Amino acid sequence: MKRVFQSCLLVAGSLFAATAARAHISVSGPAFAGATHEATFGVGHGCDGADTYRVKVQIPTGVTSVRPLDSTFGKAVLEKDAEGNVTAVVWTKPVEDVLPADTSYYKLTVRFKVPDAPFKTLFFPTIQTCRTPDGTETIAEWVDTSGEHGNHDADAGTPATNPAPSLTVLPPRSPGWNKYTVNEHVHDFAVFKDALIVWAGKAAYSPNPNTQSLITTEPDTEVLTAIHPGTEIWVKY
Template identity: 30%
Template sequence: MTTTFLRGALAATALLALAGTALAHTTLEAQQAPVASTYKAVLRVGHGCEGAPTLKLRVRIPEGVINVKPMPKPGWEMETVKASYEKTYDYHGMATSEGVREIIWTGKLLDEHYDEFVFRAYLTNSLKPDTMLYIPVVQECEGGKADRWIEIPAEGKSADDYQYPAPGLKLLPAKATH
């Protein structure tokens, strides 16, 4: 009887611990979106790196994601890195071969505070529906620490198998044209 109870307690503790790590992850608010549509990405940053305040958030825009428009943030400096894409994409009839590949927000977010970082982007139809799209994020903190949310799960594994999974969203088939 006692052992069963103990086991239950242990399992509950383990679950809580797991939930705790899940909350600490940097994730996307909307975790699914159809391709050939504009997606509003909200990156939720719930922690610094091992207690150190976040000073910089760097977001890598994956291939196939174009027309990126980051939302300015009071108290944060924002810059973008533009580069050419691997191929040319069609954006509403306009050939697009280069654009934002990286967004960098610089400011300060204490470990005990929470914040969101927003950008809008177009998910081209070159992305495959029913797969995951990962947006690697590097969180740079005080004292040279960094949390790199860049692990992309190998085939047959999920983000839960990793310590620092990249924020991801599930791609859905394109909506019927209106």
């Protein structure tokens, strides 16, 4: 274990591997617990050649102080429940601005307060409506919250179908060692992509392939592949 610690201190930087985006509507991160986050939803394409006409992003419970930013796409309208909590943000493009074909990439931005729930995954189920020049509308529902979104079921490694945009809430951190108690199931270790090393008891993980290789050969050290609720971990940034 000592050799692994020493090796980590010599590592100049971590491996910043970009996660392949399967969703046709993405969301920007990272989002830190208890902080204000400006999330941009990227609409990569329309529906079967038709331009995107409307986008409805559902706001998960716990996300507060929701305020959409101005967009060239169209006006944003907030939907609220009986208690006044924002449940969705809907952007609709003026009909006269709908393009004759699917040729544009759109960015829609919302500013909100992230709940104080480190390592929790926030899902933003999104309904995309497209429109052809003759007025025909098609709906694409990006609402799947299963698959590789980090759930702890047996199919956690299976890609989600029509996945909802999602953000994993990161805990506050400082340079050096940080101690956390994790209250969520964590299987997607992309949440640690900028860490040098993660320790949980005798198990360790690193996004850096050299350090990870040392972990696999270190006596009395296991490879960390999942974190369960109630686990205490140490993370070096």
